[in-house]
Amino acid sequence: MRLVRNPDxxxxxxxxxxxxxxRSIDSRATRMLAYATSDYDITFPSDVxxxxxxDVKARAPNAICEMTSTNLQINxxxxxxxxxxDNPEIRKAMSLALDRKAFNSxxxxxxxxxxxxxxxxxxxxxxxxxxxxSTLMGYGPDTEKNLADAQAIMQKLGYSDAKPLxxxxxxxxxxxxxxxAVILADQLKNIYIVAELDILDTPRWYSRLQRKDYTIGLNxxxxxxxxxxxNLVESYSCNSERNYTQYCNAEVDKLLAAQSREVDKDKxxxxxxxxxxxxxxxxxxxxxxxxxxxxxxQPYVRNFRPHDNSQYNNLRFEDVWLDK
Numbered sequence: 170m171r172l173v174r175n176p177d178x179x180x181x182x183x184x185x186x187x188x189x190x191x192r193s194i195d196s197r198a199t200r201m202l203a204y205a206t207s208d209y210d211i212t213f214p215s216d217v218x219x220x221x222x223x224d225v226k227a228r229a230p231n232a233i234c235e236m237t238s239t240n241l242q243i244n245x246x247x248x249x250x251x252x253x254x255d256n257p258e259i260r261k262a263m264s265l266a267l268d269r270k271a272f273n274s275x276x277x278x279x280x281x282x283x284x285x286x287x288x289x290x291x292x293x294x295x296x297x298x299x300x301x302x303s304t305l306m307g308y309g310p311d312t313e314k315n316l317a318d319a320q321a322i323m324q325k326l327g328y329s330d331a332k333p334l335x336x337x338x339x340x341x342x343x344x345x346x347x348x349x350a351v352i353l354a355d356q357l358k359n360i361y362i363v364a365e366l367d368i369l370d371t372p373r374w375y376s377r378l379q380r381k382d383y384t385i386g387l388n389x390x391x392x393x394x395x396x397x398x399x400n401l402v403e404s405y406s407c408n409s410e411r412n413y414t415q416y417c418n419a420e421v422d423k424l425l426a427a428q429s430r431e432v433d434k435d436k437x438x439x440x441x442x443x444x445x446x447x448x449x450x451x452x453x454x455x456x457x458x459x460x461x462x463x464x465x466x467q468p469y470v471r472n473f474r475p476h477d478n479s480q481y482n483n484l485r486f487e488d489v490w491l492d493k
Contacts, residue, residue, distance in 0.1 A: 178487075185490040197221065197344055205229040210467050210491065215239050215480040217463030218344075219278045225465050234465040236280060238292040239480040240395060243272070243349045243457040246378075246386035250415055253334070254384060257452070258322050264452040265307050265319035266360045272352055272458045282459040283308065285445040286404065288395050289459040292477045295397060295441050305449040319360045328361040339367040340387040341374040349457065350387035378413045388413070389460070393481045397441050398429050405444075405453055416453045469493040 170191045174184055192209075194200045201221045204212050205228035215237075217225065222234050247254050247263065254260060273281045282289030283302065290296035302308050307315055328334050336357075340350040347368060354364040364385070369377065377383050392400045402425050403409050407417035421444060428440040448454070464475045472488040 180487065184485065184487040186486060189486060201225055202228075204465060205232070207467070210470050211473065212463075212465045214464060214475070214484060215241070215462035217465055219280065219463065222463045222465065229465075231468050232465050233468060233470075234463055235475055236461055236463045237475045237477045238282060238288070239460055239462045240288045240292075240392045240478050241345075241460040241462070241480060242284075242286075242288075242390050242392075243276075243460060244388050244390055245353065245455040245457060246383070246388045246414055247452070247454075248381060248384050248386075248414060250381075251384045253326075256326070259326060260452040261306075262319040262322040262326075262360055263357065263362070264449075264455045265315045265322075266356055267307060267353075267455060267457055268312050268316075268356055269308070269457055270312070271356070272349060275352055276348060276458065277461050280461040282461070284456065284459050286401055286448055286454070286456055287397065287441060287445065288392065288400075288478060292395075293459075294395050294478075295438060297442060297445060301442065305446060306452075307449070307455070316359055323360045323362075330361060333361045333363045335363050336365075336385050337367045338364045338385045338387055339369060339374070339377060339383045341389075342368045342370050345389055345460070346387060349389075353387050353457075379410075381413065381415060386413070391480060393479050395478045397425075397437075397444075401425060401441070401444060402429075405448060414454050416451070418447065418451060418453075421447055421453075 172189045174187050178184065194203065197216065200216065201224060203209055205225050217234065219236065222236065225232055226234060245263065247260050249255055249260065269283050273279050284293065284296050285302065287293055287295040290298065303310065338350055338354055340346040350366055354366060357364050390404065403411050405412060405416055405421055406425055407422055424440055424444045428437050431437040431440060466473050469492045471490050471492050474483060476483050
């Protein structure tokens with residue numbers, strides 16, 4: 170795909186580049202190899218994992234690579250109208266069973282961030298401090314206690330190793346979705362939930378979400394603006410089309426409206442924290458991890474700056490130029 174310079178662009182002296190050529194390669198490892206052998210000037214934004222970045226640097230020592238926060242979050246979708254997941258206790262057990270530090274260690278070599286629905290600190294403007302976050306259900310340091318509490322809930326509901334709950338976990342056919350879905354399935358075994366992965370291509374995945382035609386999903390949510398109106402309202406308000414879990418809480422909707430009206434930033438932040446607490450207690454859409462990701466570019470690529478509060482907002486490439 171070729172994108173050519175717009176002569177009527179809103180900024181008269183931009184963009185600098187005459188065109189950008191994008192080539193689609195299904196395998197991420199193959200994409201990285203093509204970059205390392207100088208077939209490309211730059212990797213696709215936020216496409217480089219930590220292991221692949223190490224491989225790129227070994228193959229192309231002059232490559233410039235940077236790992237940043239992306240304002241992408243991995244979250245658990247539970248369609249709360251489908252039995253048995255219409256029972257809030259089973260949703261609570263699933264939330265308690267999440268070992269977020271294990272996800273972070275395996276997926277990001279502990280470079281990701283633990284947080285709530287808003288982007289985690291220090292990059293996130295609205296993220297909870299660690300001492301506040303640790304008081305929320307499932308975020309405390311005692312993961313063994315969390316797991317024991319989750320197992321007790323499931324046992325009370327009649328589940329055990331001898332009588333597990335069988336489910337399908339649906340997710341999108343991309344490495345950034347598949348990899349955490351595998352970890353999720355493994356962790357749910359600890360609370361007597363046996364899961365098989367149902368991997369869907371992108372059109373089918375989004376079609377299923379729009380129709381609410383799923384039971385359990387492993388999702389990745391990207392946010393372009395680190396602001397509660399652009400994130401919380403979209404995912405958690407009763408009437409939002411992208412409220413995929415069909416979560417609806419009148420108290421949360423009132424708080425969403427209140428924070429949107431509040432002009433004092435400190436007061437608004439307090440309301441946002443109140444919303445976060447309710448969402449966690451309701452296991453509304455449990456956030457697993459705020460991802461980090463890498464970008465690599467050739468030394469002659471100038472003015473490319475990855476953003477740490479969104480992977481989307483520098484994709485115009487209007488200031489990028491090639492020094493060759």
